[in-house]
Amino acid sequence: KAGVTQTPRYLIKTRGxxxxxxxxxxxxxxxVSWYQQTPGQxxxxxxxxxxETQRNKGNFPGRFSGxxxxxxxxxxxxxxxxxxxxxxxxxxSSPGTTSEETQYFGPGTRLLVL
Amino acid sequence: SQELEQSPQSLIVQEGKNxxxxxxxxxxxxGLYWYKQKxxxxxxxxxxxxxxxxxxxxxxxxxxxxxxxxxxSLHITASQPSHAGIYLCGAVMKxxxxxxxxxxxxxxxxxx
Numbered sequence: 716k717a718g719v720t721q722t723p724r725y726l727i728k729t730r731g732x733x734x735x736x737x738x739x740x741x742x743x744x745x746x747v748s749w750y751q752q753t754p755g756q757x758x759x760x761x762x763x764x765x766x767e768t769q770r771n772k773g774n775f776p777g778r779f780s781g782x783x784x785x786x787x788x789x790x791x792x793x794x795x796x797x798x799x800x801x802x803x804x805x806x807x808s809s810p811g812t813t814s815e816e817t818q819y820f821g822p823g824t825r826l827l828v829l
Numbered sequence: 830s831q832e833l834e835q836s837p838q839s840l841i842v843q844e845g846k847n848x849x850x851x852x853x854x855x856x857x858x859x860g861l862y863w864y865k866q867k868x869x870x871x872x873x874x875x876x877x878x879x880x881x882x883x884x885x886x887x888x889x890x891x892x893x894x895x896x897x898x899x900x901x902s903l904h905i906t907a908s909q910p911s912h913a914g915i916y917l918c919g920a921v922m923k924x925x926x927x928x929x930x931x932x933x934x935x936x937x938x939x940x941x
Binding site for chain 2: 758
């Protein structure tokens with residue numbers, strides 16, 4: 716099976732712009748979770764989508780949003796970018812049947828906000 | 830403070846030496862994961878522990894979950910340069926919803 720893919724891999728934006736990141740999960744997986752990783756805060760949970768519905772949400776401002784399509788692919792959007800949004804954004808997929816199942820991570824999208 | 834703590838924060842060992850990384854939770858764990866990350870890349874799943882006292886091994890890496898399910902240790906035997914990277918523990922915390930959290934990571938360097 717192909718692994719989790721994320722596009723783009725690298726992105727440079729300026730403050731105030733918005734950005735959309737994409738994640739394609741492993742075939743058959745219905746849950747997609749998004750994480751932000753920074754040197755200062757480490758790996759933080761953004762949200763999880765399952766069957767096109769947001770199932771869990773972390774403690775991030777409303778500028779961070781996402782959606783999931785019927786084929787389980789997911790997008791994450793960040794509006795009005797701030798310098799502090801510079802980070803590695805990781806998505807992870809899992810079957811979605813239990814909360815203790817293994818998550819498989821993509822390579823990440825590195826976002827730099829100038 | 831972090832809900833999941835890891836120690837040590839960083840580790841430098843000579844190739845061939847054994848080492849242990851610890852992950853401690855302030856709450857009961859419902860599933861504990863160990864991942865490895867190369868700098869700037871995605872996480873690679875190592876193993877998952879669910880039952881208190883459970884122990885799993887993969888090649889030269891062994892992980893244990895203590896019986897009170899609040900601490901896990903990752904042990905690497907005869908370390909190699911390929912073991913270098915950041916080791917992260919992750920867990921599902923039961924709150925009003927299932928909250929997925931990660932420890933801050935332990936950076937491992939292996940000197941040939």
